[in-house]
Amino acid sequence: MGRTLAEKVWDDHVVRRAEGEPDLLYIDLHLLHEVTSPQAFDGLRLAGRRVRRTDLTIATEDHNTPTLDIDKPIADPVSKVQLETLRRNAAEFGVRIHSLGDVEQGVVHVVGPQLGLTQPGMTVVCGDSHTSTHGAFGALAFGIGTSQVEHVLATQTLPLAPFKTMAITVEGELPEGVTAKDLILAIIARIGTGGGQGYVLEYRGPAIRKLSMEARMTICNMSIEAGARAGMIAPDRTTFDYLEGRPHAPQGADWDAAVAYWETLATDEDAVFDAEVVIDASELTPFVTWGTNPGQGAPLGSAVPDPAGFADPQERIAAENALAYMGLEPGTPLREVAVDAVFVGSCTNGRIEDLRAAAAILDGRQVADGVRMLVVPGSVRVALQAVEEGLDKVFTAAGAEWRHAGCSMCLGMNPDQLAPGERCASTSNRNFEGRQGKGGRTHLVSPQVAAATAVLGRLAAPADLTANVPAEV
Amino acid sequence: MEKFTVHTGRAVPLRRSNVDTDQIIPAHWLKKVTRTGFEDGLFEAWRRDESFILNRPERRGATVLVAGPEFGTGSSREHAVWALQNYGFQAVISSRFADIFRGNSLKNGLLTVVLPQSTVEALWELTEADPNAEITVDLVAREVRAEGVTAPFELDENVRWRLLNGLDDISITLQNADDIAAFEAGRPGFKPRTQPVA
Structure with a gap:
């Protein structure tokens, strides 16, 4: 065989x-x-x-x-x-x-x-x-x-x-x-x-x-x-x-x-x-997490689920705990969830293509008022490549912070952390309670969704931005 | 590694699923360079809530943690195991453990026992009703016993043998140093090296 x-x-x-x-x-x-x-x-x-x-x-x-x-x-x-x-x-x-x-x-x-x-x-x-x-x-x-x-x-x-x-x-x-x-x-x-x-x-x-x-x-x-x-x-x-x-x-x-x-x-x-599991890629849309483990996710176009809808009692309790921690109400459209911070980086999405994708969306746009955006390249080599392509200037011109390479806010072991209650759209890999800082709330997203979210100040996909771009710049 | 044979102790019922390693020991504790001193970091965020079960006086001195499914998901940090042991836990019972956490626990003599969720529920009910109820985790007989509960459990025989005898993995592996050297001699030349051989 x-x-x-x-x-x-x-x-x-x-x-x-x-x-x-x-x-x-x-x-x-x-x-x-x-x-x-x-x-x-x-x-x-x-x-x-x-x-x-x-x-x-x-x-x-x-x-x-x-x-x-x-x-x-x-x-x-x-x-x-x-x-x-x-x-x-x-x-x-x-x-x-x-x-x-x-x-x-x-x-x-x-x-x-x-x-x-x-x-x-x-x-x-x-x-x-x-x-x-x-x-x-x-x-x-x-x-x-x-x-x-x-x-x-x-x-x-x-x-x-x-x-x-x-x-x-x-x-x-x-x-x-x-x-x-x-x-x-x-x-x-x-x-x-x-x-x-x-x-x-x-x-x-x-x-x-x-x-x-x-x-x-x-x-x-x-x-x-x-x-x-x-x-x-x-x-x-x-x-x-x-x-x-x-x-x-x-x-x-x-x-x-x-x-x-x-x-x-x-x-x-x-x-x-x-x-064996089979997935049809063509049916997918941008996906974000609403809870406190990476399995608690849903399409961006959907709403925060109602824990009562989970048949499994363990999953229901987990969803109740997650929504309480995340400060979310069932039924709220995910696109209406406002964020305080955006993190682009980590071993999941801190490579050059990720930075290019985020920069392409931020180019000519501004990070929303009241939103702090951190861009942390995955390595010094990635940072140097980004600088060579002028991506760092795109990020800083948009109002994001361009940082040195490291794990950074993915797990908040260094000074890059969320404050209690702060909500973050993050390109990292874990939305566990307190992962990005004590009391911090994490939504896992792609670099593209992170950038669009930074611009609108709420969870968003790049497609949501088209209407906001002036016809002539 | 300490031997594990039979342990009897009072329990902490933890009715939560997906208890990840960031909850067991938050990342800021991982800056320590020792294997000890993690007890105050165990479940640190939840312990700030006075009503959290670990804070209740009747749970003081408990040595068996009975947790929900998917215990230990997330990071590979062995600090999670050390924190549980430093606090005084000798065994953890759950219907499902994350792989890396389970491997880490068994290498440190913290016995992680997989029991059906229905048995976990029975142990929760027993120990919630009576904080003094004791649970016996018997690795010799591969059995968990408590009032009204007798539950056999599976454990890989080789792992069980190492735990019962408190054997150190590295010493066992080094007995096969010749096999390792023979394997190395046959490795393809195109495999990368991080630095020239000294």
Whole structure:
């Protein structure tokens, strides 16, 4: 019987397989950041262990880093200690690190792909749940806890329980103005925050094939929000074109050998998935969340749902709690929900295409009075590219704040946070209570919806703006 | 890792689904570089509400958390497990756990037990009615016991063996160092490296 993409990558990394034991899998790339690694390095030190493969390991600073005044000492003493701890650990154990101020610094899941370190058929791990991002290349990539970080540092392997496979086939084509973010939010709303539990998802079908690598990363990034172990997309010409010429992409004969291997990875015709979901892309419209988990979403054109309409008692209670926290009334059209802040950035939507999409909408327009808009590029490279294209000037001219690279307001570990009760349209991945700051209220949206929302001051799609543009400028 | 065999303790019934790791331990706590000292951060936002169940005097000293489905969704932060343990919890019962949280818990000796939602409901009713009601989580017999409840549970046999013996994963893996070296020798040359080999 044929095998799926995920099964092929898994099989090619089995170091040891024994009855009654989990498979021991080899890890091709281990990404580190400051938050989930300090206790792992401590563990190595206590046991007198070294990092087995420093040449398969790379660290970047992202979660804590400020996005303003980066040339000054870090104001928060606790953040400062954590960043200094990573720098000290990297020096002591010989790990390559890209610190604040370095041209390769940025959000770990933006940095890996842009360096060409993330390639098809690899196993990629990081102490961060959004490691699923790298699955866009046909890599088996997943987030791990700190104990596992220590395990990979010491052994370059992980004992792993088997997974199930789920095909998410996206038929048709995304309509104009509907993005990868809308698609993944709709998928999560469909299968639920636990729908992917135990599964590796494979996104496939004509709508997926047409997506750019950046859009594919947005999709795979949020696989974890459906509870999945990982999300993957089979590599194709789009993948190879993205990789070719990047600093760590294979060259010459190695490139040919790599592509020949990558071309064997796609799921076999006769492979069988454990579960299958089919979505028709052509029926989708811009999608936003109304609640406090990423599965609580709805089309922008709809209204805040009534909890009484949920048949499942747990879902009903969750919806009641969510609406109370979000300060929303059932039946309110989502387009009437006014926001205080807009955040464009994160490992979900902080890449150059995302910034281009937001800038295209803001160009010649103004952020609404009383709305604070933060644009935070996913990496220094993304920032430099944006500056070269003049996007930073579009953002600042519109009244948005153009910041330095990092995770920023996605999780508010640095000073970029919402105040209690503030409502934000955010291109990030989690609308959990307090995620963007204590008492902050988050609506997950695409970069396009974020930009249109900034202009109108309420949840909006770019199509809503057309009427507001003066006939002649 | 501490061994886990049998534990008996009072419970905290937490009637909430989708308790994400940002609720268990908010991000600003993750700046600490230790595995200890997270107890005050556990459910920090909800604990500001005096009526929150963890704040009630009769729940002080409880060691078994009985939660709604999809417990531990979200971030991979192992700090969520440390926070529960630092606070004093030894076991968490739910009908569904998020994968990464579950893996983290079992690597730290915090036993996460999956029981049917109907059994969870029975445990909620029992422990809400009587805060002194005790729940026994027996890993040896793979069974949860409380007044009126005897519920068997499944756990991967290898994971159970590691927990019962308090074994360290890294030491076990390093016994297979030869297999790892042999695998490395056969890796394709086109695989990327982050830096030249020293």
